[in-house]
Amino acid sequence: MFLALRAEVESAIAEALSTLEFPTDDLGIEEPPEDVESVLASSVAFRLAGEAGAPPPQVAGQLADEIDVDALTYVSDVQTQGPYLNFLPSDAYLGETLETATDDTYGALEDRGEDVVVEHTSANPTGPVHVGRARNPIIGDAVATLLDYAGYDVDRHYYVNDAGRQMAVFTWAYETFDEADLESEPERDRPEYDLVRYYRKGNAFLENGPEDEVAEAEAEIESIMQGLEAGDDEAYERVSEVVDQVLGGMKECLARLPAEFDEFVKETKFMRNGDTDELVSRLKELDEAVYEEDAWQLELEDHGIDKNLVFLRADGTSLYPTRDLAHHEWKFDNYDRAVTVLGEDHKLQAKQLRTTLELLGNETEPLRQVLYSYVNLPEGKMSTRRGTGVDLDDLLDEAIDRARDEVETRLDDRIRDDDLDEEDIERIAHQVGIGAVRYDIVSKQPTKAITFEWDQALDFEAQSAPYVQYVHARCCGILEEADVDPEGDLEALDLDAADADLLETPEERDLLETIARFPSVVDEAADDLEPHQVATYTREFADRFNGFYRECPVLADEVDPEVREARLALVAASKHTVANALSILGVDAPRSM
RNA sequence: GGGCACGUAGCUCAGUCCGGAAAGAGCGUCGGACUUCUAAUCCGACGGUCGUGGGUUCAAAUCCCAUCGUGCCCGCCA
Numbered sequence: 001m002f003l004a005l006r007a008e009v010e011s012a013i014a015e016a017l018s019t020l021e022f023p024t025d026d027l028g029i030e031e032p033p034e035d036v037e038s039v040l041a042s043s044v045a046f047r048l049a050g051e052a053g054a055p056p057p058q059v060a061g062q063l064a065d066e067i068d069v070d071a072l073t074y075v076s077d078v079q080t081q082g083p084y085l086n087f088l089p090s091d092a093y094l095g096e097t098l099e100t101a102t103d104d105t106y107g108a109l110e111d112r113g114e115d116v117v118v119e120h121t122s123a124n125p126t127g128p129v130h131v132g133r134a135r136n137p138i139i140g141d142a143v144a145t146l147l148d149y150a151g152y153d154v155d156r157h158y159y160v161n162d163a164g165r166q167m168a169v170f171t172w173a174y175e176t177f178d179e180a181d182l183e184s185e186p187e188r189d190r191p192e193y194d195l196v197r198y199y200r201k202g203n204a205f206l207e208n209g210p211e212d213e214v215a216e217a218e219a220e221i222e223s224i225m226q227g228l229e230a231g232d233d234e235a236y237e238r239v240s241e242v243v244d245q246v247l248g249g250m251k252e253c254l255a256r257l258p259a260e261f262d263e264f265v266k267e268t269k270f271m272r273n274g275d276t277d278e279l280v281s282r283l284k285e286l287d288e289a290v291y292e293e294d295a296w297q298l299e300l301e302d303h304g305i306d307k308n309l310v311f312l313r314a315d316g317t318s319l320y321p322t323r324d325l326a327h328h329e330w331k332f333d334n335y336d337r338a339v340t341v342l343g344e345d346h347k348l349q350a351k352q353l354r355t356t357l358e359l360l361g362n363e364t365e366p367l368r369q370v371l372y373s374y375v376n377l378p379e380g381k382m383s384t385r386r387g388t389g390v391d392l393d394d395l396l397d398e399a400i401d402r403a404r405d406e407v408e409t410r411l412d413d414r415i416r417d418d419d420l421d422e423e424d425i426e427r428i429a430h431q432v433g434i435g436a437v438r439y440d441i442v443s444k445q446p447t448k449a450i451t452f453e454w455d456q457a458l459d460f461e462a463q464s465a466p467y468v469q470y471v472h473a474r475c476c477g478i479l480e481e482a483d484v485d486p487e488g489d490l491e492a493l494d495l496d497a498a499d500a501d502l503l504e505t506p507e508e509r510d511l512l513e514t515i516a517r518f519p520s521v522v523d524e525a526a527d528d529l530e531p532h533q534v535a536t537y538t539r540e541f542a543d544r545f546n547g548f549y550r551e552c553p554v555l556a557d558e559v560d561p562e563v564r565e566a567r568l569a570l571v572a573a574s575k576h577t578v579a580n581a582l583s584i585l586g587v588d589a590p591r592s593m
Numbered sequence: 594g595g596g597c598a599c600g601u602a603g604c605u606c607a608g609u610c611c612g613g614a615a616a617g618a619g620c621g622u623c624g625g626a627c628u629u630c631u632a633a634u635c636c637g638a639c640g641g642u643c644g645u646g647g648g649u650u651c652a653a654a655u656c657c658c659a660u661c662g663u664g665c666c667c668g669c670c671a
Binding site for chain 2: 026028033034035041046050081161165166293294297305306307310315321324344345347348371407432444448456461463464471474477479482528533536539547592593
């Protein structure tokens, strides 16, 4: 409803301005501070003062007089406060909000008829997913869901780096060493924890092993890479043996978040189907192409990039960026838009990719890259190869354990007699524990660096998931108490009969106005590819709901039956709003906790 | 050395893209509220040269320039 109100206000101001022969290029629309009653405001009068030859407050007055409020649906009044114009919501605005928000798809925007691929995580299949990378699936999944809500048709892709040198190293190590050669037991009973030991062993060997044996190993690694480049089935199958096992384990880890994918796209796909060869010949034709020191490269200084992009090694094999170019042209062929979520350490590569795609004649406008900074440990960087870092599995386990402790200690002083059984406790521990981890990450601007600390990541107080989840549980509690199934179809409540006019307290109106803004929050967050805006909204929403909860009893005996119906509708609308906002963030909304 | 990002309360962060109403939360500290729809909640107090210095503007946390601090990148790795 907010979007409709905004549109109405915009045209009203523009009309008033042009009638008074003022420029209409900047309407000065803004959201007023909290202590102001209006839902939308304009500071346009400031800018017009010079032109009008009158002080801003006077100009604001002229504009307010010019606007015909009776012609507006969602605005009940235009008031001036000094130089500001304030637009107050009408009963229709609040009434329609209450009605539309009881629909369980509230917040989902109209279908845009556009296909978008969101590529995220794409971690190399070398070992367990660690916390340094955990921002990627969490942000990526939220971006994908956000775009889905915003009306796009979304596919989630994981791009599998199965053709790089490190996979050749891994394959060689896996085939060469025996279980007996390895120093340690797997940390977990899952393939990636088992196999990563070969990878680490292999890397250590290449660094410190006897010279002649290392040379022999290098020859083997080289032959694997040549085999892949030639599209050789045998090489592909040898590498796949490792890749598929490790990736299988990583999928299980990611599924715990959960982060699910529609497709795992292997980079070897673009070698085996000839796209990479074809791309290499096109790159060679570019004016920027040079053959230096036996390798083909692109000179990109003229495009603001100091570093040459090598696209064909001296030994004739392609590199990651070469294949990624083919990958992206494939995306352009199959989707209207492409979003990639990647770490800031890949920023230069991202710029090279975009520039080169353009040189190849692609329109790169549809490609957007979301960058996040790495999560570091207090003692430094996390690395799969070196085995430093905290595994995501461990973080999730710890989060669930702490959440379970929390549930159990709270069990004793529960007021509600809903008798949580073991299954409930486990369910809540999962929802709260994993929700807290996701929320902690998704609620911050991705560009800010994070230093990982257990207590901070797993703080259930703060402005955390449980705070918002609790609001959802409260909504469900009230609905259940009123014999309404929160999971069921709330429209069956006959809430249409509920009258928003009966919601008269400031807390009720604030809450309803906050609910009204949800679709516009989705719209803007999707435009900016910033799910943290939704997280910020959930916090504001929870504050408002708690204010309402404090001041406005719904089911108490002294509440007038009609007011009760209206408030129940407000609770139902709140339930959908918070459930859907949390769902965008990938955080479960518990029915009780 | 060069490029990019970040710097807001003791701590963790919104707000910065698109300049406007006396800078907002949470944690921590202190003081209050459970016979009442769930106290993982709420109410109050304390706490800020928005890194620093200039500039633009009627108006700057927000835009521009400089500077300091931190992080990332500058491989025929990915």
